[in-house]
Amino acid sequence: MTGFWAKLRRKTIGSWIITLLMYGLALTWLYPYIWMVMASLKPTSEIFSHGVFSGGLTLENYQFLFGSAAKLHRPFLGSLFNSFFITLTVTTSVVVTSAFIAYAMAKIKFRGREQLHNFILFQMVLPATMFTIPMFVLIKQLGLINTYSAMILPALMSGWGVFMMTQAFKGTPNDYIDAAKLDRASLRQIVFNLMVPLNKSIVAIVALFTFTGTWDNFMWPLIVVSDVDKMPLSVLLATFSRQYGDYVGPVMAGSVLQALPLVLLFIIFRRYFLQGMSLTLK
Amino acid sequence: MTLKSGHLTEAHIGAALAILYLLFNLLFWVYPFLWLAILSFSDWRFFGTPSFSGLKNIYIILEDREFWGSLWNVIRFLGFYLPMVLAGSLAFAFGLQHIGRGKVFIALSFLLANVSSGVAYSLVFTKIFSSTGPLNMFLLDWFGVTIPWLSSPSMAMFSIALVVTWKFVGYYGLILYSGLMAIPTEIYDAAKLDNPPPLTRLFRLTLPMINSQLILVLIFAVTVAFGIFTEPYMMTGGGPLESTNMPLLVMYETAFSRLQPGRAALMAIIIAVASYLAIVVIRKTLEKDVGSA
Numbered sequence: 001m002t003g004f005w006a007k008l009r010r011k012t013i014g015s016w017i018i019t020l021l022m023y024g025l026a027l028t029w030l031y032p033y034i035w036m037v038m039a040s041l042k043p044t045s046e047i048f049s050h051g052v053f054s055g056g057l058t059l060e061n062y063q064f065l066f067g068s069a070a071k072l073h074r075p076f077l078g079s080l081f082n083s084f085f086i087t088l089t090v091t092t093s094v095v096v097t098s099a100f101i102a103y104a105m106a107k108i109k110f111r112g113r114e115q116l117h118n119f120i121l122f123q124m125v126l127p128a129t130m131f132t133i134p135m136f137v138l139i140k141q142l143g144l145i146n147t148y149s150a151m152i153l154p155a156l157m158s159g160w161g162v163f164m165m166t167q168a169f170k171g172t173p174n175d176y177i178d179a180a181k182l183d184r185a186s187l188r189q190i191v192f193n194l195m196v197p198l199n200k201s202i203v204a205i206v207a208l209f210t211f212t213g214t215w216d217n218f219m220w221p222l223i224v225v226s227d228v229d230k231m232p233l234s235v236l237l238a239t240f241s242r243q244y245g246d247y248v249g250p251v252m253a254g255s256v257l258q259a260l261p262l263v264l265l266f267i268i269f270r271r272y273f274l275q276g277m278s279l280t281l282k
Numbered sequence: 283m284t285l286k287s288g289h290l291t292e293a294h295i296g297a298a299l300a301i302l303y304l305l306f307n308l309l310f311w312v313y314p315f316l317w318l319a320i321l322s323f324s325d326w327r328f329f330g331t332p333s334f335s336g337l338k339n340i341y342i343i344l345e346d347r348e349f350w351g352s353l354w355n356v357i358r359f360l361g362f363y364l365p366m367v368l369a370g371s372l373a374f375a376f377g378l379q380h381i382g383r384g385k386v387f388i389a390l391s392f393l394l395a396n397v398s399s400g401v402a403y404s405l406v407f408t409k410i411f412s413s414t415g416p417l418n419m420f421l422l423d424w425f426g427v428t429i430p431w432l433s434s435p436s437m438a439m440f441s442i443a444l445v446v447t448w449k450f451v452g453y454y455g456l457i458l459y460s461g462l463m464a465i466p467t468e469i470y471d472a473a474k475l476d477n478p479p480p481l482t483r484l485f486r487l488t489l490p491m492i493n494s495q496l497i498l499v500l501i502f503a504v505t506v507a508f509g510i511f512t513e514p515y516m517m518t519g520g521g522p523l524e525s526t527n528m529p530l531l532v533m534y535e536t537a538f539s540r541l542q543p544g545r546a547a548l549m550a551i552i553i554a555v556a557s558y559l560a561i562v563v564i565r566k567t568l569e570k571d572v573g574s575a
Binding site: 111119126270273 | 313
């Protein structure tokens with residue numbers, strides 16, 4: 001602590017003020033989260049009448065979400081499960097398929113590789129929202145409206161994931177792969193035991209950004225799912241808030257549940273998030 | 283060339299993986315792509331076979347004041363958003379340069395906003411902005427005023443821009459910060475000889491040096507403006523008086539409330555083209571070779 005103050009004193013007044021200002025701003029930026037968590041722990045009647053940190057704390061909002069909300073046809077526990085099921089399935093699939101295809105793109109010579117690369121680049125240029133309506137038509141034709149498949153199948157592979165991993169895999173020396181082949185390693189072994197561990201951070205980045213993107217996805221599940229038992233948390237929470245907006249406490253408790261997995265992932269894997277964010281700079 | 287069996291199977295595996303990707307995209311990318319084209323020229327209400335209607339969708343959209351209003355709202359949004367987010371992320375980047383301790387904590391606090399869930403923070407801000415919410419209570423206690431953040435047509439877009447700024451300042455700031463870090467210190471040392479006033483130094487030296495990062499931020503910001511959906515859907519529903527009605531909201535409504543997927547598909551194309559053109563304009567007018575600057 002003394003070292004800290006000594007350091008601060010040595011600085012000019014200007015940077016002293018800037019540091020304080022930045023801490024203040026950082027807390028301001030965190031304020032919505034703090035307010036959300038505190039509101040979720042207070043009875044609805046006290047949320048607006050008390051300051052952020054005053055008043056008694058209770059878990060009744062969470063009890064409401066996981067208990068009585070089901071009687072209002074808002075099965076939050078189920079939707080939490082849906083969100084995890086959909087997000088984990090999509091993330092696993094994207095990571096696995098991207099790793100295999102990226103290995104082919106980066107390390108195997110085959111006819112049409114260049115064209116495939118260009119196709120993927122073209123895919124990444126076009127905005128996904130352009131495909132929302134026709135994708136809905138396809139899902140409808142396949143008879144998949146109101147199913148998990150509607151939310152999972154279209155996202156099983158990702159051009160972005162393939163692209164990111166291809167770029168990284170290219171940097172892995174061929175010697176490693178040749179050595180593995182001499183040991184008669186199978187394709188699966190080369191990808192899982194060699195390429196993935198050697199490119200751990202890019203694999204983590206693809207996994208984390210796919211997870212957050214899928215968990216946070218709102219428009220697509222809103223369109224393809226109207227059955228409350230199939231809804232991910234994001235959509236169920238939105239419909240609940242539309243109908244029972246006055247239940248501020250439970251709405252905030254639901255928001256905490258919706259935000260918490262992403263916040264935890266971010267805090268635990270902050271290194272990869274920072275890396276991933278700066279990767280897009282190139 | 284000798285037929286090495288190992289090499290042969292390897293190429294086959296590569297091709298097989300490529301075909302796997304292509305088959306998936308044939309169904310979930312090419313097929314919808316074709317439907318996008320068909321829908322744009324069809325009169326269809328989700329049932330039966332689409333009938334060719336030529337340019338009818340275009341004519342109807344040309345007269346659709348709600349849709350053009352929503353594109354105008356993109357410009358209004360940018361009018362609020364760009365100054366706030368550019369000033370904010372620049373300040374964040376400069377600030378980050380000047381702090382020794384706690385840099386990581388501060389950066390993470392700002393970036394946390396960027397990874398959080400759209401539905402969750404939209405709900406939180408709806409409550410924070412509400413007439414009896416904490417923000418208005420604070421303003422009432424200190425200044426004796428309250429502000430109709432989301433309920434007044436002239437304020438609602440500003441409030442949404444404020445939320446989106448909150449979300450992206452950390453991310454954009456990080457981009458600008460990486461640009462600032464890349465400026466060679468010799469350039470500043472050389473500039474010190476002339477001792478220019480701080481503003482001159484900012485506009486003539488620092489900003490031109492991070493031109494490419496600034497353009498990247500501008501492009502991201504414009505893309506966000508055209509693609510915004512969750513925030514207005516959750517916070518205002520496009521109101522009041524359509525003042526926060528964004529293109530994707532109109533597209534969504536057109537397809538699923540008015541049951542006009544053809545028109546909605548064409549809108550999606552127009553939105554994508556408009557967004558693309560905006561980016562081209564930014565690139566053409568602002569991008570310059572740093573060496574000659």
